[in-house]
Amino acid sequence: MRSLQDWIPGWGPWRMGQHLKGAIVATLFLLLMIIANWQFDHIWTSLLLTASKFFGATVTYTTRDLDFLVSSLFVIGMLAGLLFYSRFSCRRRRLAEHLSSVPESQWTIVWRQFRKNPLAVAGTIVILILYLIAFLCPFLAPYDPVEQGDRVEERLLPPSSTHLLGTDRFARDVFSRIIYGSRISLLVGFLAMSIAVTIGTIVGAVAGFYGGWVDSLIMRFVDMMLSFPTLVLIITVIALWREQSIWIIITVIGLMSWMGVARLVRAQFIALKEREFFQAAQALGAGNSRLIFRHLLPNSMTPIIISATLRVGNTILLEASLSYLGLGVQPPTPSWGNIVFDTKGNLFTEWWMPLAAGLAIVITVVGYNLVGDGLRDALDPRLREIN
């Protein structure tokens, strides 16, 4: 009986006192079930389509079909994943209760601190829901985001039950465009941040580890890069590049925003080099790569993670600003920034279009910053006191 109960998603953790975990798992499961039920036809068709291709039928996909397929697999995968996660976390917990003491990992402690902060938890939930939306776009968006409706009859409609946020001047459904826009923001935010953090870590590590003239040279270069206002520099580089694909924008944003991370990692390395454990390792004859990868880098992860999280928000803002200027993601692909760009002329009449798209950006960035602040507070107790 008990083991059967464990299969109810979220019930197990809830019953064992992990209310938050239980609630999140149960809510996610329910949300996905509702979506699956409501879009049952779509999920079924797209899976069937793929299956028949597998058995030799000729199927031609459109991009939209592919979208549906990915989302269907995501829904099914997530549902199964949540079931098993809920079940196994129950079992692990029960096991832990039997053992007298389970050593706490650092992350358990961090998570406990993080959970105490309601704003950080709210931020996490916002981000989770955004990722869910990004994956489930085709199921959640009532219309195709790029398909234009009747230019005479359906142009610039006010919000209604058929078009939640009305239609734009090309008679496209704004609500659907905003839902699809989440993909761009999250993609750009994540990838550009990864590029920036990778470059920043490497540059900072080299400068901090070798010191001397290498360090001075690199740091002067960093100072110089920081002197250009980022947005102006990005505009310059993108304009020089002559074409604006989303990948180029991601690369350029990444290439232009690694300097902060580099400074951070360098400072951390220099501080760690003074510590006893490092000097001991050095005295024992550890090679450079061992010193860097086994001793310095792992001990620098905390500030890197914090700054990476906080950087995602900045990156999303940069992409939105570029798209707002018309120099970012190009229409008809919807991004929140270019939706505002497209509809800013309607501010005094159909104000809901630009304001809703902009609000989506604010919510996302606030979410990331809340998570970043929460992580910083949880990982670095000294900062917690001051803030």
Place this chain on the structure above:
Amino acid sequence: MHTYIIRRLLIAIPLLLGLLTVNFFLIHAAPGDPTDIFYNPDMDPEARDNLRRIYGLDQPLGVQYLKYIQGVLLDFEFGYSIAKKRPVRDEILDALPNTIQLSFLALLIELTVGIAIGILAAVRQYSTFDNLTRISALTFYSMPSFYLGLVLLFLFAGGISSTHWLPASGMIDIVRYDNMTTWGQIGNRLAHILLPSLTLGIGAAAAISRYMRGELLEVIRQDYIRTAHAKGLSERVVVFKHGLRNALIPIITIMGLSLPFLFSGSVIVEQVFAWPGMGRVAVDAAFQRDYSMFLAVNLIFGIMVVMGNLLADILYAMVDPRVRVS
């Protein structure tokens, strides 16, 4: 103090040269020959060679580099804008004062609002006011400046007819400006600059307020604050004389470091409010592929940041006796 300032100057000079170098190489990194950029690609090859000679493009890269630096530093020479059909220098000299005007007012708002809120939040740590400003600061610096601009436009410049108080774009009312009294003209200018500078200033003020609060709380825990209490000074004198003076010193540096963000923001804000400044010039030039123009804007913004930071360093030296008297 003199050695300190000289050292700062010595750091600024290679920084400026670095900016020039990066910009020079960006010109040459642009796809194709620079003449492709400046002139019609269909022109006959002989004319092109002529042009190359006139603009010195046939000379070795090193010579070109030195000439470029000499041109920028001595003659403020950035080339010719194909889109505007006039020297880049003239275009920039028109736009630069407008951007400086806007940024300066925004900086003023950033400092007064940011510092005031930061102090109040620190003095009443964990109060409702503190929590409220913490959340609004987070919201404001998570907000793209174009969004704040659009919201302000919507609220005060026509979205709601009963609060249509301020003009939505430009620097002056072109139609009526010439017929106004001097005071009327000043009022008209202020009305136009209010929304753009608020948009630019509030976002920056949000960040400054958090720094200010943190610095003041940090200072209040120092030993000399305990000494001040032990002398029998009132709480007000302790916080505002002994605490504030110390907490404001690092804010000068932070202010200098915030300049690039301020200028980035001004590009957006100028676009939202049709403010005829450097940012608008840069974006127009980017659309028109007017290379010499946007590269010049990039360089000038860079130089302004370096100069601003130098100014902040000097100010720092004047305010902190540990640097001033040594």
Place this chain on the structure above:
Amino acid sequence: MECPQLQVRNLRTHFFTENGLVRAVDDVSYVLNKGQTLGLVGESGCGKSVSALSLMRLITPPGKIVGGEILLDDLNLLDIPEPQMRQIRGNWISMIFQEPMTSLNPVFTIGNQIMETIRVHQKVSRAEARDLTIDVLSKVKIPAASNRIDEFPHQMSGGMRQRVMIAMALACSPKVLIADEPTTALDVTIQAQIMKLLADLQNDLHMSILLITHNLGLVAEASDHIAVMYASKVVEYTSTRNLFTSPLHPYTQGLLTSVPTLGMPKNRELNVIPGQVPNPLYFPSGCKFHPRCPLAENQCQEEEPLLKEVNPGHWVACHMIKGEVTPLQESDHDH
């Protein structure tokens, strides 16, 4: 003629921290006589600094003075409102701190900082305050006081800064001077100079000094009475002479024998008190010294000993030493 200037009775200062209640000062009593010096001795963390800050009412949250009396002459400092307390701080009671390097505000000249104290407590003009400041700076033997008055703290050495701190504390001729580890951060030669300066000033100005230190040598020379603190409590209180000739509390005895003295045989081992100072979050039951005490018996684990007068003028808090439990103040000889 011994006559009490400052009496501390049953003072309790607690810190309400996230991890629990810390009784930093718990039921502490001592007496500081007019014109004399009382040494408050103990290891770091025993509550001596907190008790000094309590006298000035400078305890900040999460700390709070929860009980007791602090009598300056006949005025209970814990009863008066904050504005009145402000007039007493720096005027009747002054304090000098351990860290001369960080206790002066780096952005104001030392003259500015001393004049500020004078002008808060006395109605004098700016010029008069400046003259008074130069006077007091010469009093603490700062050479060329009229020039150095306009210097910033970072331009002075540690010893000079401590002299400035003393000048600041003496600016209004206080009745009581609290010196919290005044020489710990200084070089040994400077230490001696500062202690000599304090002794001279005490003679000139007839003030009472509460000298807080962990250095037994220092109190032996400088103080008339000594209160020994251990784990937030006073465990022994008597005249300096008594304490060094016939220490009674096992902790005091341990302390005294753990210090090397000049002329002791080279091969004699120094005594070591076993164990460690307890964490103030988890004090032991009964007598807080019992886990480390060579004399401890069952009673010591259960019952907390009170201060009792075992010989005239000699109070000890220990079950193993017999005597009458008497409040410290009432049986003071001159009453």
